[in-house]
Amino acid sequence: MQPVMPSWPELQRFGTNWRISGSLMELSIGPPCSHPCSCFSASCGKRRPRMFGSVNKTKLLGVMMMVNFLIYILVEVTRSYGRSDPTKPHMPSKEFWKKPELSEAYWNRKQQHLDYVRNPLIVSSTVHASSAPVDETSQTTDQPNHSTKAKHCKPDFAITTQIKDYNSLPQRFKDFLLFMQCRSYPILIDAPYVCSETPFLLLAVKSLTLHFDRRQAIRESWGHAGILTNHRVVTVFLLGKTTESDYFPNVSEMLRFEASLHGDLLQWDYRDTFFNLTLKDVLFHDWIAENCPSARFIFKGDDDVFVNTRSILNFLGGLSATKERDLFVGDVISNAGPHRDKKLKYYIPESVFVGSYPPYAGGGGYLYSADVGLRLRNISQYVSLFPIDDVYIGMCLQKLGLVPEKHQGFRTFNIETKYRENPCTYQGLMLVHPRSPQEMIQIWSWISDPGLNCQ
Structure with missing residues (x-):
């Protein structure tokens, strides 16, 4: 068909x-x-x-179909460009890192420079181009003085033109700023044998030359060196140099006698002032890295505090390995900032520093592991000296990515009056500030009494 x-x-x-x-x-x-x-x-x-x-x-229908077809092609092409190709690198639309705008505050400018030269991307490219060691590449005229052989660090008078209100600053601030780049001084009195036997806990006490009574009270109470609760404890006192220009009497002979008698003094050849307490921290961390690297834990505090050393040892004995590595505890202060009143002891002018403070432990005393101490020593080379020592340590911790832990046993702002004469109050505490030499000896005798019953 x-x-x-x-x-x-x-x-x-x-x-x-x-x-x-x-x-x-x-x-x-x-x-x-x-x-x-x-x-x-x-x-x-x-x-x-x-x-x-x-x-x-x-004809109109054909034209419309043709237009629709072209639109479809354009949409598909656009989609194909929008899809990420795993074989091609993705380039961000904005810069991932760039040099920040230069701050008007002097300390912030100095720190911005240190952050810039420490940036691994910049340092690596510079080193690759010049084939120079990292330390040599990062050293500039703005770098701090790290030379351990420097006998005298000269004042930097150029700073007087770099801070707009320099002439109106208090004298203590002028003195600090002139020597801000100096952080290495020769040691006058050393304690080379204090760590001859590996210490479990090293007590480092910031003191002044004239505070003979405080140091002796600490030796006879909470800072007594030896074996305590089956752990070795050693004590060192950190000193600068008092000068006649600060109206101090010359007690250098008495100090040398004290050092020979107890062997626990560390003194450096720099002017011992409130703003130089930060320098005392830096020098101590250098010393411990070279002379007492085997210490497991470090307590650092002032010579007007009472420390319950037994309570600290009990606390340390219960730490895990992970907790021990990053340990840094004390009376932590958060959300703080600089004081702008010139009459205050902690006054910081805006021409020197702007911004808020990182969390930091009160300088009356804090406890940390030797591992953290070593890291603090290394990172402090890239943190400009700041005139308040406990804030400076907080800045260093922030650079390390660590946050100090608040512990209720640290009472740097004292305790209620009604509890101060109760021996049992001090049993559960680690530190109380302030206390006189007589009070230190008395409280230590209270908590050392085997007949004390605090149940």
């Missing part, structure tokens, strides 16, 4: 009319009517669809 294929329509003329004929359709096309109404008249015959209208619609 042969398939019947539809034939194409043929166009034929019948007089004045054209007819399309074929197997699919037949359509007669006559001349257009002269009047709209005549399209329905007898002379015009029945209304016929107009061929040209259909052709225009077909």
Whole structure:
């Protein structure tokens, strides 16, 4: 059986009319009517669809389909560019790191410079280009003085033109700023044998030359060196140099006698002032790294505090290895900032420092592991000296990514008056500030009494 294929329509003329004929359709096309109404008249015959209208619609439909197709192609191309290609590196639209705008405050400027030269990306590229050691590359005229052989560090008088209100600053601030770049001084009195046997706990006490009575009271109470609760405890006192210009009497001979008698004094050849307590921290960490690296824990505090050494040892004995590694506990102060009143002891001018302080432990005393002590020593080389020592240690901890832990046993702001004469009050504490030499000896005798019952 042969398939019947539809034939194409043929166009034929019948007089004045054209007819399309074929197997699919037949359509007669006559001349257009002269009047709209005549399209329905007898002379015009029945209304016929107009061929040209259909052709225009077909063209319009084709154009619309073509436009839709082009839009589809554009959308797909855009999507393909939006997809991430794992084989190609992704470039961020903004800079990941850039040098910050230079601060107007002097300390902040110095710290920005140290942060800049310590940046591993910058140091690595500089070292690769120059083939110089990292230490040599990072050393600039703005770098602190780290030379252990320097006998005298000269004042930097250029600083007087770098701080707009330098001439109006208190004298103690001027003195600090002039020697701010100096952090290495020769040692005058050493204690080379204090760590001859590995200490479990090293007590480092900040003291002044004239405080003979405080040091002796500590030796006879909470700072007594030897074995305590099966752990070895050693004590050192950290001193600077008092000068006649500060109206101190010359007691250097008495100090040397004390050092020979007890062998626990460390004295450096720098001016011992309140703002130089930070320098005392830096020098001590250098000393312990070289002379007592085997110490496991370090307590560092002032010579007017009482410390319950037994309570500290009990606390340390219960630490895990992880907790021990990052240990730094004390009376932590958070959300603090500089004082702007010139009459205050802790006054910091805006021309020197702007910003808030990181969390820090009160300088009356805090406890940390030797591992943290070593890290503090290393990072302090890249933190500009700050005139408040406990804030400075907080800055160093922040650079290490550590936050000091607050412990209720540290009472650097004393305890309520009604509890101060109760021996049992001190049993659960680690530190109380302040206490006189007489009070230290008395409290130690209270808590050392085997008959004391605090249940």
